[in-house]
Amino acid sequence: MADNHSFDVVSEINQVEMHNAVTQAQHECAVRYDFKGTKAAIEYNKKDEVLTITADHKGQLETVIQVLKEKMAKRGVAVNALVRGDVEEASHDSVREKVTIHSGIDTDDARKIVKDVKQMKIKVQAQIMDDKVRITAKKIDDLQAVIAHLKENGPRYPLQFVNFT
Known part of the structure; x- marks a missing residue:
């Protein structure tokens, strides 16, 4: 695991x-x-x-x-x-x-996503990688909470959550 x-x-x-x-x-x-x-x-x-x-x-x-x-x-x-x-x-x-x-996440929006994730006060790390944001955590439940939060409060353009490992 x-x-x-x-x-x-x-x-x-x-x-x-x-x-x-x-x-x-x-x-x-x-x-x-x-x-x-x-x-x-x-x-x-x-x-x-x-x-x-x-x-x-x-x-x-x-x-x-x-x-x-x-x-x-x-x-x-x-x-x-x-x-x-x-x-x-x-x-x-x-x-x-x-x-x-629209394709890719703008740098300003990526910063907002990272800031939102950090304000959630759960143990996850968010880092900007070109036109995407990588979210890492020890618990899958924390990642699912971040996904739910971003679906609700994310930018106005569509977001996808890929490479789930």
Whole structure:
């Protein structure tokens, strides 16, 4: 039996499922009656993890984003991983919005997580490792308490708990 148990706190999404959700949303935008003859479209840059959503007006833009969110939810991709940008005017009287997909834990948020864990007053160690936080303890119950606390009080973007040993 190991002396110490640990897990990593990360923030990432399943890239394959995200691609499938975007593809389904693009297909729905292409065939939906209320989008026929409009500029409603979704472009996905996988490398930069950026979605460019184009529509005729802001109302239609919101509808396209709602379609994307529905497809993401059906495929098990966290909807709150989307970070919306500013709506900007595009060519030919259309609007565009760049939506980024959040991945990794920011340094400031990692510090907040470590601080929150230390304030819990249980015997665990937390350390920042690049874009993840490693939590170590002697008791598995302590680690489960930390997971429950972070699910309740963590940042607004999705967190996953991986490499549980």
